Amino acid sequence: MRFDPAQLETLVAITEEGTFEAAARRLHVTASAVSQRVRALEQAAGQVLVRRTTPATVTPAGVPLVRLGRQLRLLGTEAAVALGAEEVLDLAVAVNADSLATWFRPVLAAVARRTGTALRLHVEDQAYSHDLLRRGEVLAAVTGEPRPVQGCVVERLGGIRYTPAAAPWLVDRHRRGRGVDWAAMPLVVFNEKDHLQDELLAAHGAGRPPVVHRVPSTADFHEAVRAGLGWGLLLAPQLAESVAAGDVVRLPGAKPLVVPLFWQRWRLDSPALASLTDDVRRAARALVRPPRSL
Secondary structure, eight states: OOOOHHHHHHHHHHHHHSSHHHHHHHHTSOHHHHHHHHHHHHHHHTSOOEEOSSSOEEOGGGHHHHHHHHHHHHHHHHHHHHTTOOOOEEEEEEEOHHHHTTTTHHHHHHHHTSTTEEEEEEEOOTTTHHHHHHTTSOSEEEESOOSOOTTEEEEEEEEEEEEEEEOHHHHHHTEETTEEOTTTSOEEESSTTOOHHHHHHHHTTOOOOSOEEEOOSHHHHHHHHHHTSOBEEEEHHHHHHHHHHTSOEEOTTOOOEEEEEEEEEEOOOOHHHHHHHHHHHHHGGGSBOOOTTO
16 A cells, blocks of 8 residues: 555644645645545545544544654655755654753753754653654654554663652641651642652552642742642752752652653654664663663
């Protein structure tokens, strides 16, 4: 089964722009031409690929073709650059917020030194970022998923260490024996997808307390814990700074958590993707090395 590159690019444009009309404007063709290309692609695939809704979305059958279209776009741009064309390589990558705020930053500096490369970051929790790969929305991802997504390769990076901590006065208020009252002490989470704290609560035989604050920013999350809004899992640099200043203390009787991270990327012979992977490997040396059993 063969697919026309122009039709695949049209499918990608529809997913990115949301409507046939907007895709037509980007591709400098008429909306009728876009419709004709989609119908021809659907005939070749033997299935409906696009839901004619607002915004237009691809069906499950269209997902692998969107991924193929983006892969052809990357390889085509690289070939054009190799022939002397002045084109921009668009590298869409998924990374979790805590990684972006810490160890991943040298990757940004490395990409900045290469001309003609645009990094398009999708900030997503490590437990969900592999879904963006599966849908073809990114070409690589920092993820917590060790099993390779279809069409991808995966390698272990290391892990991020989180330590449960809170303001000293908050710990004193909820102290119980040698520990704390996990069921009552307020909690700070990043967002609705953040379930790391639930693992720790379960280990202490507790569920979420009545008061749960949501602070979807790595820096502001740290400030919220320092201010005493609730207890939370702090990154190593945040913890060291705040403990030294006397702003927070480690929660008594609680162990740190190490969240393993993996790098998944498309299985393509792409110089740009290979260079990006090298940048990520170098930056990941700052991560802790979790036990192999994780």
